[in-house]
Amino acid sequence: MKQKLLSILALLLMAVTSAWADTTVTWTENDMSELFIDFESGTAMNNTIKGITATASDGGWGEWYGDDINNDSEGSTTITFTSSVGNIKSIAIKAEDIYVYSNPPGGWTLSGDNQKLSWSGDASSTVSLLLSAGEDFNGISEIVFTIESAAAIFAIDTDGTTQDFGSVEVGATAQKTFTITNSGNKSLYVNISNPEGFTAEMTQNANVYFADALGWGDIHVYYWPNGLDWPGAAMTELYTNELGQKVYCYELPADVEGVIFNGNGNQTGDIYEPIGKAYYIKDDNTVGTWSYDNCVPADMSRVLTVTMNTATLGSKSGNITLSFDAKNATSFTIPCTGEVAAPTTYIVAGNYSEIFGLPWYGTYEANKMTKGDDGKYTKTYNVEDAFSDIQLKVVKDGVDWIGDETGDNVTFSMKQAGSFTVTLDPNANPVYVTVTGDNVVFPDTEYAINYAAGMQNGTVTGPDTAKEDDEVTLTITPAAGYVLESISVTGVTTENAVEVTDGKFTMPAEDVNVIATFK
Numbered sequence: 159m160k161q162k163l164l165s166i167l168a169l170l171l172m173a174v175t176s177a178w179a180d181t182t183v184t185w186t187e188n189d190m191s192e193l194f195i196d197f198e199s200g201t202a203m204n205n206t207i208k209g210i211t212a213t214a215s216d217g218g219w220g221e222w223y224g225d226d227i228n229n230d231s232e233g234s235t236t237i238t239f240t241s242s243v244g245n246i247k248s249i250a251i252k253a254e255d256i257y258v259y260s261n262p263p264g265g266w267t268l269s270g271d272n273q274k275l276s277w278s279g280d281a282s283s284t285v286s287l288l289l290s291a292g293e294d295f296n297g298i299s300e301i302v303f304t305i306e307s308a309a310a311i312f313a314i315d316t317d318g319t320t321q322d323f324g325s326v327e328v329g330a331t332a333q334k335t336f337t338i339t340n341s342g343n344k345s346l347y348v349n350i351s352n353p354e355g356f357t358a359e360m361t362q363n364a365n366v367y368f369a370d371a372l373g374w375g376d377i378h379v380y381y382w383p384n385g386l387d388w389p390g391a392a393m394t395e396l397y398t399n400e401l402g403q404k405v406y407c408y409e410l411p412a413d414v415e416g417v418i419f420n421g422n423g424n425q426t427g428d429i430y431e432p433i434g435k436a437y438y439i440k441d442d443n444t445v446g447t448w449s450y451d452n453c454v455p456a457d458m459s460r461v462l463t464v465t466m467n468t469a470t471l472g473s474k475s476g477n478i479t480l481s482f483d484a485k486n487a488t489s490f491t492i493p494c495t496g497e498v499a500a501p502t503t504y505i506v507a508g509n510y511s512e513i514f515g516l517p518w519y520g521t522y523e524a525n526k527m528t529k530g531d532d533g534k535y536t537k538t539y540n541v542e543d544a545f546s547d548i549q550l551k552v553v554k555d556g557v558d559w560i561g562d563e564t565g566d567n568v569t570f571s572m573k574q575a576g577s578f579t580v581t582l583d584p585n586a587n588p589v590y591v592t593v594t595g596d597n598v599v600f601p602d603t604e605y606a607i608n609y610a611a612g613m614q615n616g617t618v619t620g621p622d623t624a625k626e627d628d629e630v631t632l633t634i635t636p637a638a639g640y641v642l643e644s645i646s647v648t649g650v651t652t653e654n655a656v657e658v659t660d661g662k663f664t665m666p667a668e669d670v671n672v673i674a675t676f677k
Contacts, residue, residue: 180247183208185301187225195222197235209243209402210303225253227295237287242402244305245281245343250274254297263288281306283343308400309485310346310456313339316492323466323474323496332466332496338480340454344400346482348452353476354467356494360452361461363396364407366417367436367450374421374439377406381417381432389420397455403438405455466496473497503527504535506580507559508550513539520553527552527582538579546571552582552591563590571599571626573667574652599626599667606669608650615640616676624665632661636676645674 185207192204195212197220205212214222214237219230222237229235239246256272266277266287275295277285315337326332338360340346350358370377380390393406410417416430419437426445429437436450454460466474478492506525508514516522527535535552549567552560560582562568568591572578578595604623607630616636624630634642647656650669657663 179307181244181305181307183210183241183243183303183305185210185303187299190298190301191224193222193224195237197221197229209241210246211240211242213238213240225298227289227298229289229291229293233291235289237289238284239286239303240284240402241303241305242283242400244308244400245283246285246303247281247306248276248278248304249285250276250302251295252299252301253295254299256295258293259290278304306343308344308456309342310340310344310454310483311342312346312482312484312487312490313341314462314480314490315339318491318493320493320495321464323494325497325499326466326468327501328468328471328498329501330468332468334464336462336464336492337459338454338462339459340456340484342485343456345456346454346484347449348454349481350452351479351481353478353494355474355476355496356464356466356478358462358464358478358480358492360454361463362450364394364409365433366408366410367396368393368406368419369399369401369436369438369448370404370406370421371401371438371440372424373403374424375404377404377419377421379408379410379417379419381410381414383413383415384411385414390418393419397458400456464492464494466494466498468498471498471500502584503555504582504584505553505556506537506550507553508548510545510548513541513545513548514550520559521556527580533583533585535582535584536579538577540577541572542575544572544574548572550580550591550593552580560589560591562592563588565590568593569601571601571667573597573599601626603667605665605667606650607665608669608671610671610673613674614676616642616674618645618672618674620672626665626667628665630663630665632658632663632672634661634674640676643675643677645672647672 189207193207195202195205195214197214200214202213212222214235219233220228220235239249252274254273256268256275258268258275262268262275264286265279266275268275321334323332323334338348348360352358366379368377368379377393378389378391379393380388385391391408393408396405396407398404410433414433416428417432418428419426426439429445436448438446438448440446464478474496476494478494480490482488504527505520505522506514506527507518507520509517511517515524525537527537529535547569548571549569551567554560570593574597576595576597578593578598581592581594582589602625604625606623607621609618616634618632618634620630620632634645636642645658647658647663648654648671649656649666650671652668656666656670
C-alpha cells in the first residue's frame, strides 16, 4: 500500500513538473534571413521572432543583417533580447566564426573553437550582450533561447482557517476581505465557487479594459454621450501581460453607450455596450475581447470580498472554493460560518396616552425606535401643547426595561408645543436612555433670574437661579425717601408675566427678567 501511495505521489510530481517545464525557442538561419538592425540609429525591421525581440543601442557603426553581425571598430554596441513568452534562462548563439574577446562581459562564455557564445543566469525578460569595437559574428546558424515557462504563483492573506462572521441582525452587512497576490509572470484566472449563504467577489480596477496588442501607445478612450473631446480620456496603464502587451483601464460613467479606443493616430471602430468588458486589436485590425473577471495580473494583487447572506435567519456555513492554474497550487478553500439573528427591537413606553398611544406598553409597534448609521436608536415625538412630568423608558425585545443612567424613568416636561427625541446607544456601557429637544425641561434644571441693570432710587436682589416651582424671595430696598412703585417678573421666552406677592414668586420653567421702579 505504501509503495502504491509513493507511486501515485511520484506521478503527481511528474505531472506538475512537466506542466511547468522549461521550453526552448530557436531562431534558425531562415528565421533571421530578413532581420535587420542598424546599430547607429537603432532602426530595426523583422527583429521580433517567435515572441523574442532583438534591439541595439549605444551607437556603434555596424549592423545585424540576416546571419551576420558586424560591429565597426568605431564604438561599442549593446544588443538586447526581450522575451514576451516567458523569462529567458539561457541563450546559445552558434555561428561559423565568432570574433569576441576571450572574456566576454555579463555572464557570456565563448566555447566550441569560437563557434558558440553562451549566456546563463537568473531568469529575466531581458538579456543584454555588449559588443566592443570590432567584434563580429559570421554565419549565425541558430540562436537557442531557454525559456522559463510563464506561470502564475498564488498567495492569499489567510491560512485557510474558518472565517467566523459572528452573529449579525437580518439585513445587516457582514463582510470580510482578503488579498490575492500573483507573484508569477502570467495572469492568474480564478474560478470562484460560492456555497449557499456566502458570496465571494473580486474587486474590479475599473469597468472597461484595453490590451494594446499592436503597440499603439498613448491609449485614450473616446466615449459618448457626455464624453471629453477627441481623443477622449487618457486610460490608466495597469500592467504588462505575459504577451508583452500593456493593459489599460478606465472607469466609464454608467450611462455610456459606446466607445472608440485610440492611440497615436490609430483607432478602433465604434464599440457599443462596453461596460464590464475587455478588448484588444487583432492582427487584422478587428476588435477582440478577453476576460478580466477574476483575473489577477502578473506581479499584482486583487481584493476578494466575502459577504454573508443576511436576508434569511439561521446558521450559515460553507466553503468558498477558489480554483486556478498556478505553479504552486490549483485550488484554495475558505471555510465560512456565521449566524443571522432576528433584529433587536427597542420600543419607547411612557405615561401619556396623548403622546405614546398606549401608556407603558412595551411592545406597541407605533413607538418602535429606528436604528441610524451610527448604530444608535432614535424615536421623535411631536406634541401640540405643553406637558409636565412626562415619564418614559425603552423596552428591549419586549422584556428589558431601560431607563436613565440610574435606571429610573426619564422624567421631563415640555414647556410648550414642539418635539423631543428619545435616543439609546446599545453599544454604550452602561446602556441608558436620553431625551433631547428645544423645549425639553428636566426637573433639576436651573433657570436664570436676570435683574435689570440701572434701576433708579432702589435695588432688588435675590438668587441668581432657581428650579421650576421653587419659591423665590426678592429683597427690595428703596433708597432713602423713596418707596416701591412697581415690580414685575417676566418670562424671557414666553414674555408671560409671573405674579409677585409680598416680594415672592414661583419660578416658571424658563429664565425670567426682574425690574422694579421706585418713587
